[in-house]
Amino acid sequence: MAKQVVQLSQVIIRFAGDSGDGMQLTGDRFTSETAGLGNDLKTLPDFPAEIRAPAGTIPGVSAFQLHFADHAISTPGDAPDVLVAMNPAALKANLKLLRAGGTLIVNTDEFGKRAYEKVGYTANPLEDESLEGYNVIPIALTSMTVEALKDFDLSKKEAERAKNMFALGMLCWLYDRPSQGTIDFLTSKFGKKPEILKANIAAYEAGWSFGETTESFAVQYEVKPAPMPTGEYRNIHGNLALSLGLIAAGQLSDLPIFLGTYPITPASDILHELSKYKNFGITTFQAEDEIAGVTSAIGAAYGGALGITTTSGPGIALKSEAIGLGVMLELPLVIVDVQRGGPSTGLPTKTEQADLLQAMFGRNGEAPVPIVAPQSPSDCFFAAIEAARIAIEYRTPVFLLSDGYLANGSEPWLVPDTTTLAKIEPNFTTEPNHELPDGTKDFWPYLRDPETLARPWAVPGTKGLEHRIGGIEKADGAGGISYDPDNHDKMVRIRQAKVDAIARTIDPIVVDDPSGKARVLVIGWGSTFGPIGGACTLVRDAGLDVAQAHIRHLNPFPSNLGEVLAKYDRVIVPEMNLGQLNMLLRAKYLVDTVNYNQVRGLPFKTDELAGVITDVLKSL
């Protein structure tokens, strides 16, 4: 008998289990099916740094949150409507997130005495009154999976492993998601192990049928597609978008890419991605350390490649001296920092925005480096191209500041037409650029373009332009070693002026103020774009006026930024640090900003931020 179908406008669902339970995979698959249905969506994987902490413990809990809707949404959601808890540890670690009255699907098979006592419950939480405020749906996921697979030639352990597929099938039924994508995915993953493949499909189908027949689910839900601009879409994670942006930059500039890097969470996936695309002329070099990663990229850039290095905060600390060399040599270099919780090793798998000042100032001497920050997972694509454009056209290291939330989060993306992307012109110098008094021509490596102040890029192999460059201060123009005080003063100012001049080629900052009446501006940078946008929407829905602006270029700032800030009675700066952008804005524009800061390793919650904004509005 077909069940009743209920329409929902949005759902936030959170899968939580042991690191070995395959929750990330379950979440990814559910996301793919959801994307294919045309819902708008945002995801947030939340997993521990340990690969497999002891089973059944809180440190071993891995979760995946997905927010999907029939309208545009900006975040993975504050409080889940549905929590799937595969064991007591997952319940304990995630229950506080679930909204009051939310649905709790629990795997009862894992709630033995030893298991719940292990995480500190004194009684079985499914049997006392502690879960009264929720709609608890107890399901014997493990034993039903084992039962469904009893005819397969599998050990009990192997059969139990498929319980995530049972859960996935069940939820796909509950939210009316298609199955074919998951079956195709399993086929490509387990194609070489037919027994495992069949078992996983069988577990998935058993979960689906269970959903259809069980009394536990009275209704089936449907979330209609969100209205989106027409076109072809894909779902994309930030690290993948960033990798594709780098590859695109190589193609747009017609330069071979050289990536010099050392593995570190959450940046390693960029290395993994780029290493797959050697046919695009991409060389990836897994160096002995971060210093070799960045310096090898500098060496490649000296030879005419698009030099790239990727890392997270601790790696930037190691690369600092070499980045200063890049500033001195004036060679193109893209430095990707996928920020994570710090200092030191900090929170490797969690997000944070606390490397802004490190990127801005973390070098000896006056060493200005442009900074570009993407604002969403898909925006990592365009931000990567922009970083490469600045690096190549201005012959300078450029920071691309992503973070853990962007890196691992995903969203639907209208696939861009790559033929419309602007070319990047490396403009190699192949002829002498200077004439000596006696009329002979020679090459001056530091004779600049009057417009951009960029120096010529003449690569080894170019006849007649043999020259030496280095980290020692050079004479303006000719480029030989110079310790002259006035020359040094001049060169320091020129390097700064060159970076400042980039502002002429970047878009002015745009303010989103639908009513045109806002007296308060909320300004942020990086991955807080979604949460700030969501918070502003909540505030506006409550009938108040607020404006939002987001800074993509943190160095140099867009030229109209000062003017924009001056227009508002109050400027709020929310950041996942202790106020780094805030410090820069105050120092540069002398505005009395209000900062709001959290460093919890997690993105802001929109309702909390909305509260902060409302408080400021009411104080006016």
Next chain:
Amino acid sequence: MTINDLPALSLVPKTDVTQSAKDFKSDQEVRWCPGCGDYSILSTVQGFMPELGLAKENIVFISGIGCSSRFPYYMNTYGLHSIHGRAPAIATGLSVSRPDLSVWVVTGDGDALSIGGNHLIHALRRNVNLKILLFNNRIYGLTKGQYSPTSEQGKITKSTPQGSVDYSFNPVSLALGAEATFVARSIDSDRKHLSSVLAAAAAHEGTALVEIYQNCNIFNDGAWEQLKDAETADDLLIKLVHGEPIRFGKDGNKGVVRTADGQVAIANVAEVGEDALLVHDAHREDPALAFALSRLSEVHTLADTPIGIFRDVKRPSYDRLVREQLDEAREKKGAGDLQALVRGNDTWLVG
């Protein structure tokens, strides 16, 4: 042997003009202390370069920091004077992405073995197509005379007034232990010997490490003097020549033999007979014997110090293997299609 026989240089364009040492002198004023051993090395390198017959613009010198690392400024080729210890890593990026270049690294004992030790050993094990010239003066010259990783234990310097307690590195032993395919040693003042070693290094595919004993007449004067002084040199210096019995000393009275336990030892030729001498084989796959030879020298007295090529074996360079993978990917998948890549294979249509 013509240049095209040199696998290391087969992809580097050749010059069509006759070059001389003068062509390799840059217009920069040389700023080493008068009498510094670096001058002789510079002049030998400038004199040797024309032998290679390479297009000058396809030669690059990369250095770290130190007196020795000023070297690139004085060569009229492409050059990059970088930061302390990192030259092998910079050169790796350049060499891997530009097979048409002949890339040389100039470094010091501090630059290569202290701060840059990690990059050095990894370049060696990878066998990147680099020629590394390690100027060993057993001291930190540029920072005015602190002891270095090659200084002998007990050395009195500014930072070790009671004598250093550090045990020293033997760069040749270190390189052999780091899987180096070419390891040699020469002396700043022996132009002929140094030139011959440089020629062999240039011809080698992969990383060639050449340790050059260099005199710092300001902070460690005479560190290698016994090996240069005609009075003492014959008795101390063992010149390794591939295919020849290892024999040295006044009138060749001493030689190197293998002992029963597989080690090497110094013997009196009159006692053991010429036939008992070890014949030097630089191409031996197993580095154990080269290593044993590198251990003969005595750190303080410099007794029994071998120079010449310890090891020169064939192993494909890192650069070549990387290039092969790029070529293979292009052959199999064709040149990349950006639009297809960005689109991926899991899309849906709206509208």
